[in-house]
Each structure stands twice: as C-alpha cells, then as structure tokens.
Amino acid sequence: MTALRRAGLALLALAAVTLVGLWHLNFNDGIPVAGPPPAAADAATVQRGAYLARVGNCLACHTARGGQPAAGGRPIATPFGTVYTSNLTPDDDTGIGRWSAAAFWRAMHHGRSADGRLLNPVFPYTHTTLLTRADSNALLAYFRSLPPLHQRPAAHELRWPYGTQAALAVWRALYFRPGGAAGDASLGERAQRGAYLVHGVAHCSACHAARDRLGGADWRDLSGGPIPGMGWYAPSLLARHEAAVGDWPGAEIAALLHTGASRLGVASGPMAEVVFQGTQYLSADDLADVAAYLKALPPQATPPAAPAAPPTRTRLATAGEKLYGQKCAACHGEQGEGVPGAYPPLAGNRAVTMAQTQNLLQVMLYGGFGPATAGRPRPFGMPPFVLELNDAEIASVLSHIRTAWGNRAAEVSPLDVLQMRQASSGNLR
C-alpha cells in the first residue's frame, strides 16, 4: 500500500468519522415524534403556558407588526441575513396544528422541527433547551388554545451557506448541547429557580453575551455584548461599571423588570421592549427569584483600572456645556441630577459613562419613551435630536456629560455620531 493511498484512506476515515459525529450530535436524539397532537389541556396548564409565553417574550418575535399574535412572519435581521419567524398558531398546514407534544418538546429541547429539520438558532433553543418537559407541554397547550391562522411565513433570506442544514449541523456541533442545568444547587433554591427563568425562559444571554463571528456564544454568560443587527449594546450584568446589579436591593431589580424603571436605573431601547412585552408580567415570586440570581452572579474578575487622572476636557466638551444648558438641563438638571421618577440623572450614571457609546448615541439621536407598564403607565420621553443637532453638536453634548460632574469617560467624536447616523439611517424612512 503506497503512502499516498494510506493518506487517502486516512482522510476518508476522518471524513466518515466527522459525518457520523455530526449526525450523532444533531440527529441522534432518539425522540419519537409521531403521534397525534395532545388533547385540549386543563385551564391551569393553558394559563401556565400563557404566562411562560409572555415572560419568555415568545410573542414579541412570533408576531408580525400589527399581525395576529403568535402567527409569525416578523422579520429578524441578523448578520447573516433576514429570518422570518414561524407561525405558532394551531393551523394544520402552516402552524403547529399537527404537532405532537414530543415534536414540540424536541423543538424546544433539541432545536429540531417536527419534520426533522434543524432549526435556525435565531429561535433561542440554545436557551429553551433548559425548560422542563412540563413547561414545554404547557407552552404547547397555550399555543393550541389560540385561534388558528393559515399563514405561511416568508422564506428566510440568508446568505449561502448559513441557512443550509449542513451549516446548521456544524454550527450546532460548535455551540449547542441540549439540556444541562441553568444554575447549580450551591445557589440555593430561589436563585436556582431565578437562573432557570433568566437562562431558560427569558433567554437574557441571547443579548447580554458577546457573540463571535458565527453568532455563537457561551449561553450561560451574561458579560454583555453588541446586539447583532440592532446597533445597541447589551451591557454586562457582571461588571460594576456596566449593568451589574449585585449591590442593588432586590426590590429595585424587581422594579426595573416590573415597571421599566427603578431608583437606580431605567430600561431603554431593546430592554424597554423586553420589559414592555415580557418581564412586566413576571409574578412577584418570580421577580424575587430573578433578583436573587442576578445578585448572586459572580462579579467580573478584572474591572478596568480607573484612569490615573481625569481625562482633560477638550473644547469639544466645554462647548457642549452651553448646548447642554439649552437643550438638556431643563429635564436632566443643571448638575445632571435628573428628576426622580421622570428623568434619569446623568451624573454618576453608568449608562452615560460606559466605554461603549452606541446606546447613548441611539438615545440622543432617536429619543424614546420608557415602557408603559401597569406599574408605570405613563412614562416620560426623550425627544429625538437627529434632525435638530448636527454631528458636532451631538458629539459635544455627549462629551460634556461624559466628563462633567465627576463623570470620567472618554469623549465622543463627531465621527462616532456620523457612523451611527449612517448605520441607522433606516430610522428616517
């Protein structure tokens, strides 16, 4: 046997092993999904499913703007193309009308559709894999209780090869293992239950973890990252200088998730949507559990060293002081102190001094309201300045608030503003 032939055989064997490995990791779950759909469930189960669908924010993605709830069709932008969400109403042909309980469980737990296809991980089965079988059944019971709508979502528009089954099989081999535990017993019962809600149900790390170039991440991580395709940064829940809440009273954490605002911070941008659509509906017990878990998270090991000397304020920042007085001080205060219950303070506000400035730019350019929740039904709003102030003016105001009143952060350049304007120009159409 020549060396060449031996090498060829070795390569063939390697390829075969790889294929078998991929098959085993992706398709060898051994769950029989044949069988009829489950009979109508009792009211308590449906209610439990409705609650999970609410606080897990299923409907935010699985409902098109102005469309029937859960009927899908909403476009989700990703770095790899656009994905259209599926129809979860019990329509036989276009929804989940024929799905057995095992098929639904396999989708939640293994990320495979009833027909055996590997699902696109825009559906966070990387997180729902933690759900118990009982909660999966309750969710199915809830979706089956909705009026069916015959509506086939548009086909995904993904660049090759990202939408192919082969690409998904490789991606899953790299980033997905079914099952596992959300948090270990050392946390105590309440925090462990909170970990289940944070990781399994609310899938917080879908945003609050950094993704790599292939969209993969450590799904138990909460150390923050840019949100793919949205132009916002989801701050770290471990870092004191970002959005860690370890030293907040539990009641303030609960208030933020329940009403959209607490005395120590407010939700804006995508988090305002999460509160509006999902977390405001968390029960008091579940809010306390989530708070217990978030408080128990290990603080980030290496906080960045504080700057030796305060950064010098350039003319950019000092010029911003005058504009601040004209445009911002009436609400946020001459000394950046804010108005309790209405406008957040800017002095000592982590959202202002974070190294990542995209959230500040988003809020300054496009404004926004806090979420209107049962606990805070008439929130105040920030006006958009995208049409009123130019890049230099916005950079100078932001540089001012990042360096005044004891704030010690780097200035924002007009180029930063310009780049954000260009990246988000779709907002002005």
Next chain:
Amino acid sequence: MTLAAPWRHPMKALRAPEMLRRLGRAWLWAALALAGASTAVRAAPFQDDMAQRTLACIACHGEQGRAGPDGYYPRLAGKPAGYLYHQLLNFRDGRRHYGLMTRLVDVLSDDYLMDIARHFAAMQVPYPPPAPPASPPPAEVLARGRTLALQGDAGQRLPACVQCHGQRLTGALPDVPGLLGLPQDYLTAQLGGWRTGQRRAHAPDCMGSIVQRLSDRDAYAVVSWLALQPVPADARPAPERPEPEAEWADLKCGTAPAIRGRP
C-alpha cells in the same frame, strides 16, 4: 432594521483622510459657534403633567406643525382625538411607516396613546395663514380641485371631501381629520402613501379605496385647492361625521376596537 455595526470597525476612523478631518474640524467650530449664538428658549420647570410627557412629540411637530429636513411634521393640536389615536396605533402596528415615530410609540400602551391623543386634541392653537405657493396652479386646476372637494365626481366614484371631513373641512369627531392648514407637500405625500399602500387604516380602509380611484391629475387639483384655503377662526372639528348621502351609504370606514370604558 439592518445595521452595519460601526463600533466593530474602529480602523475606519483611522482611514479617514487628514484633509477631511481638518475640514470636519473647521465645520465643527463653525457649527458650535452658531449653536452658541442661537437664543434657544429654555423649557419651563418640571411639572408632572401631559405637556411634560409629550415634549418628545413637540420637538418635531412644534405647536402648529412644521417642515423638517426629511418631510413635513403635521400639527397635532386640535385634531380629533380618535384620529390622532388611530395614527399612533397605525405607526406602532405597521399601517403607517416612519422609523422615528415607530420607535417612539413602540413600547406605549393603547391607554397611554389615547391619553396622548386627547392631550393634543384638547389644545387650541391658532393656524398660520396658508403659505403662498411658489408657482400658483392654473385657475382651471383650482376649479377642478374645488369641485372635487365640495361636490365630488360621482362618475369616477369619488365622494366629495366634505362628505366625511366636515362641511368646513375642519374634520369631524371622533376620527376624521381636517384637511385645512396643511401644506401641499404633506397632502400630496399622504395621497401618494395611500396609493402605494405605505399609509393604511383599519379595514375596511375607506380612504385607501377612494385614492385608488383618484387620478394623478385630480389628486394634484384637489391638493392644490385645499392647500390654498384659509383655516376658519374656529377650526374645531364638526361634532359628528356628516350623514352620508344615499349614494355613498356603502362607504364604510374601519376603526380600532374601543378601549374599554372609552369612546
């Protein structure tokens, strides 16, 4: 919304040619000097009321509506509450399209949107006189516009504007907006929006179906005439929609389901 993420490409900042950067700097100081020179009026001290809560709206729409760099922001004051409420829902639920508006109302409840609508509906702000057009339309165009607005054209299945928008064209409670005091560009853009499906209302979308039958020539005529009409001193909408004449009895318009306990 698909965004390239500029913060992932810090190298871009370094690639900008030096010349451009210097120009940018000069422009920056000029802009800041201008900003310093303008005498902006300071907002009133904080009060826990709807005026305070709607500062984000006034920033663009102003008191009387105003032109912006990317279009015209229509006035909100004095419009029927039901009309304003429907428009807020339409932006939130994808029947009207403007990213900035959608972002602002995305996390607001039906109840709060109705509060905002009522706040602006209750405001009475005088209208400015109509701006003289840059190129006045020919008399026959204005005559055709007047006919369409006041009599309609039964042959084209076009009801008169006054059929729904009030005999004085100042709108009708609870849902129908007035058509006066709006610039020609805005009116044209709205008719174009109805035509292309960019602007919609709850089904059955009566205005949408009328615009489908309206020719470009007639749209220009009616918009030209409307934009030249002065707004009466008392511009309040009619207390109810006029009773449709028999031939238009089938002209049905959809509305949002009423909020419980509210009209």
